[in-house]
Amino acid sequence: MSTEIEHIEQHHVLTAIKLLKMIGWHPKRNSTKYNLVHEDEEYPPKLVLQIAHAEYKKEKWLSYPGIASGGHPTNEPLRMLGFEIKEKE
Incomplete structure (x- = not known):
């Protein structure tokens, strides 16, 4: 089954990370089990x-x-695009 997720490229993810780094996010949007680690x-x-x-x-x-x-x-x-995903401690 094809999804639009397949069309997301690394630069889209980097733009998302840059935006989140600038503005942050509401604590309700925190993950429960995993985090993406970048820089x-x-x-x-x-x-x-x-x-x-x-x-x-x-x-x-x-x-x-x-x-x-x-x-x-x-x-x-995200892993396939080269990003690190780690389980939360």
């Missing part, structure tokens, strides 16, 4: 992927309902 900073993978998807679609991410359930469906595409 020694940790980010919630599902939120990063949602923003990266909105960047790919050129949509406003704040109104985007979501594209992944978390865990493997979220983490694997």
Whole structure:
């Protein structure tokens, strides 16, 4: 089954990370089990992927309902793009 997640590229994810680094995120958006690690900073993978998807679609991410359930469906595409995913302690 083809999904739009397949079209997300590394630069979309880096844009999402840059945005989150600048503005932060609400604690309710924190991840429960895993974090994406980039330049020694940790980010919630599902939120990063949602923003990266909105960047790919050129949509406003704040109104985007979501594209992944978390865990493997979220983490694997990010790993395939070269990002580190680590389990939270």
